[in-house]
Amino acid sequence: SEIFLGTSASTLKKQTEKNAKKILEYLKKDKSFVNIAKQFSESPQGKSGGDLGWVQEGHLISEIDENLKEMKEGEIRLTQSLSGYHILYLRKKRIVGKSGREDFYLKQILIKNYSLTQETANLDKIQKELAKKYTSCESIKSRSEGIYEFNDLGTLSFSDMPEKLKKVVVNLRPQELSKPIKTDYGVMFLMVCNKIQPKVKMPSEEEIRNKIRSKRLSLSAQKFIRDLRNKAEIDLRISL
Template identity: 30%
Template sequence: MMHSLTRRTMTSFLRKALLGATAFALVAVTVPAGRLAHAQQAAPLGRIAAVVNESPITQADVEGRLQLAIVSSGLPDTPDTRKRLLPQVIRILTDEALQVQEARERKLSVTEDELNNALSDMAERNRMTRDQLQQALQQAGVPWSTMRQQMLAQLAWSKVVQRVVRQQVNIPDSEVNAYIERIRANAGKPEYQVAEIFLAVDNPANEQEVQNLADRLVDQIGKGANFAAVAQQFSQSAGAATGGDLGWIQQGQLEEALDRALQQLHSGQFSRPIRGAAGYHILWLRDQRTVAAGDPKNIQISLGQFVVPAPSDPNQQGALFDAVKQLGEGVKGCEALQQAASKIHGAQVFTQPLTKLGDIPEQIAGLVAGLGVGNATQPLVTDKGTMLLMVCDRVVPEGSLPPPDQVRSALFQERMDLQQRRYLRDLRRQATIETRL
């Protein structure tokens, strides 16, 4: 019965419901009842906040979404927070208006039954009824219409994506095979389970505004705000609905700045905002593992050893080290390493046959296990001279690579995410948008 639920229980249910099917930890937030009434007194809710292709977004829409974002993310409900979140909330509402308009333009409709079923499914996944969800929202000061409108936009856009974007995405066998070969070449290297918050910068004039919001979100996550809930309300990537989840990412799969930042994180840590090609990313490293299933010790590698004898004059060791380092960074592959040996006096290259990682001395295995084929270590100074190690070949045991259909599915989802972001970006560029706040 609804009257038996305490406010604490209601808030807990609400926070879980807003995260949908995700299974991330939640932080407790006390939301005073009646906050929306206070907001109503502060500004006329019938006032037009923005117009998107002649469709109005009212002050009531903005206030409701602000409250939903604050309740679900755990951000402090202060005037400063609301002021900082306002541009992003308007951006989200603008995008949702464009999504619904595009669905209508393509004669794709969301029925009342579809909308109600989606809301009921959200509640059931969190062991509550739709009526309980509705009352929880009301107690938290969030109008039921706010949740319905958010769900309506998600369903409408999903239909557009399936009708339009899906037809544009095709993953050929050659791409699947290349991906599997890349996994084979990287076997033994770390890969990362990542979630992200992505904030686009479509207009250079908004650069500072977006960066400030990204900094603000990171600060609040550091103080206990839930990463997944913040991603769900603010991230502009397709994974926002699932808390920003990107799945498992290999080294080199993300653009260089993101890849470099990811390698510096430990499990459970999140990054400061990182400027990527299209906007700002906040990365959360949820977990880390070794590429390919099975025991990494059974992976076989062939090693190339580039060795330069120690100089007769110890004062020349620094210059030799720098020369070897530069050479190692410039060559790719053991054949190129062999050819480069002629550039340094006395240098020699030795190639070892395929050997299991488990049979290689632990210190050496630790240095090369994370290298892809054709990559070299940093220079190693020994009593015999200065040395580079390079992985010339790598053989992964059968059964440790993912099946092609699994790879195709992962590539398909990645391409769909990229294409629908581009689609929405184009809609935004073609639209007439007027903001009045």
């Protein structure tokens, strides 16, 4: 997300910088970015709270692009470009093709009603024995056998998994049996059979045209505001 304050006339540059810094300090006090963007941002996105949506690297001006690479999720930062001052808020990062976008085809070996108070060393021993016997997903067939239950969990979306499972499967190689995972209903071991990359939908010609049109409108709006400032003396007051 972004709050943009444009500059053009040299007489207004220092005041604009001062205003941008005031807004930044205000936002760091946990104030609503959306409300502040609606009130002060001069870009067309300001009306929607400054939301820029998901943006690919290299699609923004270099000053913003370089800052976004360095920023952490939840960070707010002020940067300057030739057109003005930008207050950036990085809501979330994602890497296309990496975990978080993948689906996982999983199989499970479950020991039901296993005492969770038993020593971890004993579970590690069981894991090693199972890993020697079951070296691939093909060897794990859905059935019950003694204390074990073997289950085909099918394909699961990484984003829908509990955090506990995410930490396990993200580091597993295909056909590798996981370390023991303690749950409320027993102890389980997971095997990743396959990691499935989602198909990336390429934008249509119409979507590309709309994006270019939106960018041109944004630049026109910024130019219009700068022209107004050049023709009239504007008293900028921010009551924060």
